[in-house]
Amino acid sequence: MAFMRYIDLYFKLVAAGIRAQLQYRFAFFMRIVGMLTSYAGTAITMWVMLYQFQELGTWNFYEMLFLFAIAVLSWGFCIILFFHFRSLDTYILNGTFDRFLVRPINPFFHFMAMKFDVASFGQFIFSIFIFIWVSAELQIHWTIANVLFLFAAVIGGVLIQGGLLVIISAFAFWTTKSEQFYWVVMYPARNLTNYPLVIYPKMVQWFMAFVVPFGFVNYFPASVILGKETPYFSENIGYFSPLVGIVFFIIAYYIWMLGLSRYKSTGS
Amino acid sequence: MAIIEVEHLMKEFKIAKRETGFLGAMKGLVKREFHTKHAVKDISFTVDKGEMVGYIGPNGAGKSTTIKMLTGILVPSGGTVKVNGIVPYENRQANAKNIGVVFGQRTQLWWDLPTIESFELLKEIYQVSHSRYKENMDTFTEILGLDEFINTPVRQLSLGQRMRADIAASLLHDPPILFLDEPTIGLDVVAKERMRTFIKEINKERDITVILTTHDMEDIEQLCQRMVLIDHGQKVYDGEIAVVKNRFGKIRTLVVDLEQHSTPLTLEKAEVFKEETGRYWIRFNREDISASGVITQITQTHNIKDLTVEEPEIESIISRIYQEGFDGVEQPIPVKSGS
Numbered sequence: 001m002a003f004m005r006y007i008d009l010y011f012k013l014v015a016a017g018i019r020a021q022l023q024y025r026f027a028f029f030m031r032i033v034g035m036l037t038s039y040a041g042t043a044i045t046m047w048v049m050l051y052q053f054q055e056l057g058t059w060n061f062y063e064m065l066f067l068f069a070i071a072v073l074s075w076g077f078c079i080i081l082f083f084h085f086r087s088l089d090t091y092i093l094n095g096t097f098d099r100f101l102v103r104p105i106n107p108f109f110h111f112m113a114m115k116f117d118v119a120s121f122g123q124f125i126f127s128i129f130i131f132i133w134v135s136a137e138l139q140i141h142w143t144i145a146n147v148l149f150l151f152a153a154v155i156g157g158v159l160i161q162g163g164l165l166v167i168i169s170a171f172a173f174w175t176t177k178s179e180q181f182y183w184v185v186m187y188p189a190r191n192l193t194n195y196p197l198v199i200y201p202k203m204v205q206w207f208m209a210f211v212v213p214f215g216f217v218n219y220f221p222a223s224v225i226l227g228k229e230t231p232y233f234s235e236n237i238g239y240f241s242p243l244v245g246i247v248f249f250i251i252a253y254y255i256w257m258l259g260l261s262r263y264k265s266t267g268s
Numbered sequence: 269m270a271i272i273e274v275e276h277l278m279k280e281f282k283i284a285k286r287e288t289g290f291l292g293a294m295k296g297l298v299k300r301e302f303h304t305k306h307a308v309k310d311i312s313f314t315v316d317k318g319e320m321v322g323y324i325g326p327n328g329a330g331k332s333t334t335i336k337m338l339t340g341i342l343v344p345s346g347g348t349v350k351v352n353g354i355v356p357y358e359n360r361q362a363n364a365k366n367i368g369v370v371f372g373q374r375t376q377l378w379w380d381l382p383t384i385e386s387f388e389l390l391k392e393i394y395q396v397s398h399s400r401y402k403e404n405m406d407t408f409t410e411i412l413g414l415d416e417f418i419n420t421p422v423r424q425l426s427l428g429q430r431m432r433a434d435i436a437a438s439l440l441h442d443p444p445i446l447f448l449d450e451p452t453i454g455l456d457v458v459a460k461e462r463m464r465t466f467i468k469e470i471n472k473e474r475d476i477t478v479i480l481t482t483h484d485m486e487d488i489e490q491l492c493q494r495m496v497l498i499d500h501g502q503k504v505y506d507g508e509i510a511v512v513k514n515r516f517g518k519i520r521t522l523v524v525d526l527e528q529h530s531t532p533l534t535l536e537k538a539e540v541f542k543e544e545t546g547r548y549w550i551r552f553n554r555e556d557i558s559a560s561g562v563i564t565q566i567t568q569t570h571n572i573k574d575l576t577v578e579e580p581e582i583e584s585i586i587s588r589i590y591q592e593g594f595d596g597v598e599q600p601i602p603v604k605s606g607s
Contacts, residue, residue: 005395012392020380023421099376101341103393104364110393264343264357 006109013113021118031119039072039126042194057198062137063226064196069130070150070218071193074157076123082162084115086182089172092263101264108256138226146225152242153221159245160217163252164189170252173259189214196222202232209233213248216241271352271445271477272315272338278346279308279333279501307333309501310347317444320471320478322488322495322509330501331481335447338479339369352444365394368438368476372450375434377422383433384418387440394441401440408436411466428459435463439470446470448480452487464490485579489513497589504589516585522550522562525573533570538562546573 021028046068050061059067088111091097100107135142164186172178189212197205197219208215216238223230224238282302308330315321325331336342337349340356340363349356356363369376377386391401409415412432417425425433431451438446448467452460468491471478482488488495488509495512497505505512525547526533533540538552552562559577566572 009392012389016378016381016385016389019385020378023380095371095374098336098341098371099374101360102339102364102367102369104361105393106361261343264341 006105009105010109010113013110014116017114017116018118021116028119032122035120035122036126039123043068043130046194057196058228059196059198062134063222063228065130066134066138066140066226067196067218067222068194069127069134070154070157070222071190072123072130073127074154074217075161075190076120076127077154077158078161078165079120079123080117081158082112082165083117083120085111085165085169086179088169089176089178092172093176097263107260108253140225149239150221150225153216153238156221156241156243156245157217159242159249160213161190163245163249164212164214166249166252167255170256170259173256173263185212193218196228198229198231205232209237213244216244269317270314271317272313272479273350274314274334274338274347275312275349276347277308277311277334277337277344277349278306279330279337279342280345281305281307306501308337308344311498311501311503312347313496313503313506315477315479317477318471318475319494320467320480320492322492323479323481323498324488324495325481325498325504329499331498332449334498335449335479335481339367339447340364365441366443366445368441368443368446370431370434370438370446370448370451372431372448372453375422375430376437377430377433379423380421382419382421383414383425386422386433386437390437390440396441400442404440404442405436408439411469412436412462427454428456428462431455431459431463432466435466439476442474443476445477446479448478448482450482451480452482452484460484460487467491485585499589512585512589516589518554519584520552520554520559521578522552522559522575523578524548524550524563524566524575526566527571527573529570531569533566535562535565538565 043065046064047061050056050064055061056064088097091111100110103110134140140146168178168181168185170178171181189208192200192204192208193214197208197215200208205215208219220230220233220238221241222228222238224236229235230237281304283305284300284302311330311334323331323334333342337344338351338356340360343357351363352366354363354366377383378389387401387405390396396404405414409418412435414432414436417429417433420429422430422433435448435451451467452463455463464487467478467480470476471491478491480487480491493508495505495507495509496503497512522538528546533548535550537557538550540548540550542549550562552559563572563575
C-alpha cells in the first residue's frame, strides 16, 4: 500500500537525516543549548514586563506562561519536521533541488523527509518544565479530555506553523529567494502569539484568526483550557484548532505543488 | 527500436532584465522587463535501445536543458519528448524508474553519511529487491572498487571516488536508460579511464542506452559511435563521429620548444599562429603535410628542444562547423608561409 510505504520510507529517510546531524556533535549540542537559552531569555523578558504590570489584558503571569508554553511546544515540533523548508531557496539556487525531481517519489514528501531537526528537542524540555510548573500554580485540573484536546491543539499548531513555512518556501519557486518572506511574515506572526491576542486591536485579532491563523496555535486553545473569554470570537473557537491546521496545511501543500509546476516550466 | 524520441523540442526562458545602479534596481522592483532566451530552439532526434550517444556542444548550447527535459525536471515550451514510451514531465515518477541520472557537478548522494547508506536509501526509494540489490552491489563493487571507500562519508571522498559512487547509485534500480551529464569532468587520467571502461561495460553487458554530455573529445571517441552536436539550441550535426573527425579533425597543432636562434621560423604548408618565449604553436592540415614534414622543415634552421602534436579539441571542431556549416563546401585552411 502506497501510504504504508511512504510511512516506512519516511522513517528510514529521517533516521538517515538524524545520523547525518549527529556527525557534527558539537554543533548539535550547541543548538540545544542555544534554543534553551533563547527561550529562557524570552520568558525572563516576559517576567520582567509582567512584574511591572502584573497582568496583560485579563491574563495574569502564569496564564501567559501557559500560552507561551503551548506556542513553544508546537513550534518545537514544527521546527523538527519543517524547518529545513526555509532553505529551499538555497537548494533551488545551487541546483541540488533537481535531485528530488528525478526520483520516483513525491518531491514534497522527499524534501520533507530529508531532514529531521532533533536538536529542537531542547524546546520540549523547556515547555514541559513550564507546563508542570504553571499547571501547579494555576491549579489546572488535567482530565483525559483536557490532555487529548491539548494534544490535538498542538498538532493543529504544528500544521498551521508548518503550513506557513511551506507557503513561504514555495515563494522560492517564483522569486528564487524566499528568506526575506520569513522575516516579513513568519517572524512577526510568531511574535504576536507570545502574548494573548486580546490585547491587540480587533483588526489584528481577525487577521490572526482568519488570514494567518496563528490564533489557533495557542491563544484560542489556551482560552478553552483556562476558561478565558475571547471577545469578538465564539467561546469555543479553540476547538477548531486541529481542523484549521489540517485545512491550512492542505492549502499550503497545493501552493507548494503549484510553485513546483512553475519551477518545472521555468527552471529558474 | 527508438527508446528516446525528441521532436521539435523547444525551451524558452523568460529572464528579467536587470538594470545597473540603485535607480535601476528600484525600477526593477516596480516594473520588470523580460527578454526571452531560447535555450533549445528546435531539436529532433531519436535514440535506439542500447545506443550510446554523445550529446555535445559548447557551454550554453542547450545540453543540460535538453537533459533536464528528458529527465522530467523541466517542461518543454514546445515539441514532444518520449522516453521509453513515457512523456517525462507528465509522468515524472514513472519516468524516474526508467532512468538513471548522473550530474558530474553535483552528487546525488547523502553528503554527511557513509557511502553505503546512500545506496541503502536509494534501494528503498526505488524499491529494489534485496537479491537484485545484492547482485548489483557485488558487480559494481568489483568493477568500480567501491569497497575502498564504502564506509567513508561522501563529503570525504575524492572526486574520482565520488563519481564512481554516483554512477553506481544511478544504476541500482536497473534503469534501461542512463543520462550522464559531464561524467568525467575534473577527473584525472586514471579516473577518467576507469569511468569510461565502466560505462562501456554496462552499455555492452546490460544493453543500457546511454546519453552523455561532455567537453572531453576523448570521452566521445572512446565511448560513442554517434554524436549529436548542438549549438545555440539547434542541432548542427547528428551522425557518426568518424565523419566529423575526418572532415574537421584534420587540423593538427604542433607545439615546439626551440633553442634561441636569430633566423625567423619559415615554414611551407604550415602556419605559426602563436609564439611565446621560444615556444611556437604551428597549425597544419594533415592532408597537405605530415607532422614529420613540418618537423623536417624546422630542423633545417632550428634545434628542437621538445615537441608535442595536439589533436583538435571539440570546441575548435564545433567552431569550424559553425563557421562553415556542415553542408557547406569545406574551405582549405589558409596557410601562409613564414611567420
